[in-house]
Amino acid sequence: QKEVEQDPGPLSVPEGAIVSLNCTYSNSAFQYFMWYRQYSRKGPELLMYTYSSGNKEDGRFTAQVDKSSKYISLFIRDSQPSDSATYLCAGQGGKLIFGQGTELSVKP
Amino acid sequence: KAGVTQTPRYLIKTRGQQVTLSCSPISGHRSVSWYQQTPGQGLQFLFEYFSETQRNKGNFPGRFSGRQFSNSRSEMNVSTLELGDSALYLCASSLAGLGNQPQHFGDGTRLSIL
Numbered sequence: 001q002k003e004v005e006q007d008p009g010p011l012s013v014p015e016g017a018i019v020s021l022n023c024t025y026s027n028s029a030f031q032y033f034m035w036y037r038q039y040s041r042k043g044p045e046l047l048m049y050t051y052s053s054g055n056k057e058d059g060r061f062t063a064q065v066d067k068s069s070k071y072i073s074l075f076i077r078d079s080q081p082s083d084s085a086t087y088l089c090a091g092q093g094g095k096l097i098f099g100q101g102t103e104l105s106v107k108p
Numbered sequence: 109k110a111g112v113t114q115t116p117r118y119l120i121k122t123r124g125q126q127v128t129l130s131c132s133p134i135s136g137h138r139s140v141s142w143y144q145q146t147p148g149q150g151l152q153f154l155f156e157y158f159s160e161t162q163r164n165k166g167n168f169p170g171r172f173s174g175r176q177f178s179n180s181r182s183e184m185n186v187s188t189l190e191l192g193d194s195a196l197y198l199c200a201s202s203l204a205g206l207g208n209q210p211q212h213f214g215d216g217t218r219l220s221i222l
Contacts, residue, residue, distance in 0.1 A: 034210060043112070043198055043213035044151070088151065095164055096141065096200075096211055098151040 003027045006089055006099025015108050019076040023089035023099045026070065030091035033065050035074045038086045038101070047087075048074065079106045110135065112201050112214035120220045126187040129217045133180050133201030139163075140182040141211060142174060145196040157182055158204075186219075194221045 006023045013019055021035075032051050036044035048063035050056045050072075056063045064073040072089055086101040113132040121127050133140050141164075142154040153166040157176035174184045180201075186193055196218050200211035 032210075036213075041215070043114075043215040046210050046212060049210045095153050095156075095166065096143075097153065100150045 001026055002099075003097045004089060004091055004099040006102055008100045008102060010103040010105060012105045012107060013079055015079060015081060015106055017079050017106070019074075019079050019083070019104060019106075021074040021076075021087050021089070021102050021104070023072045024070055025072065025091045025097075027091060027093060027097065028070075029093035030097075032092040033063070033072050034090045034092065034096075035061075035063055035072075036088040036090065036098075037083075038088060040085075044088055081106050081108050112199055112212055114197075114199050114214040114217050116217060117215070118218050118220075120222060121189050122222050123189055123191060125189050126185065127189060127219060129184045129186075129197055129199075129219075131182045131184070131199030131201075131214060133182070133199075134212055137201035137203055137212075138180055139202045139204060139209070140176055140180065141200045141202075142182070142184050143198040143200065144168070145198055145216070146194075151198070154184070189221050191221050193219065195219060 004025045035048040038044045050063050053065050053067045060077045062075040084105050086103050088101045089099045115130045139158045141156040145151045156164040160176045171187045176182045196216045198216045200213045202209035
């Protein structure tokens, strides 16, 4: 079993939709959780960085962590074509372990 | 503030050769980590260096090695290259390491093995 599981998609939504991206994890040693966005031919870009259970909001992005069920989510409101990218979740506890990434396409 | 810089951006090698990749971290960052990204396996942790010492290591063979210099710049070396080593190699830096600091990535070196 992988330490971080993420549905690879691809996920296609119309512009303006609310996008929900989800991951589960199995390693109880993870203390920090991150969401990265990766455009083609670029490195991952840090979007959100959270520690405790609950929600963290930054503009159109909301990260949610539920440590009791080992579930992390990223919500994107009012999605834009420029949000089209691969989204990677990750857990950190000594090492940074990534999910497979979800490919998102936002259609105009 | 300059980001993480990786050189070269692209590299083509043949089986059996060796290669050295370079990473310059964000100014002030002392931790450098290396990752391999492939379509099949995704992003996998190779190792982390902090203050010139390897602090963490992933599950890769000994052909993969690295080092960090006193100015925090890091190099990764892969010896006896195999076709399966074709991948995007990413470097990430952080202030203090993988314990409680977010990692910031460069754009990677794309290595192709013929």
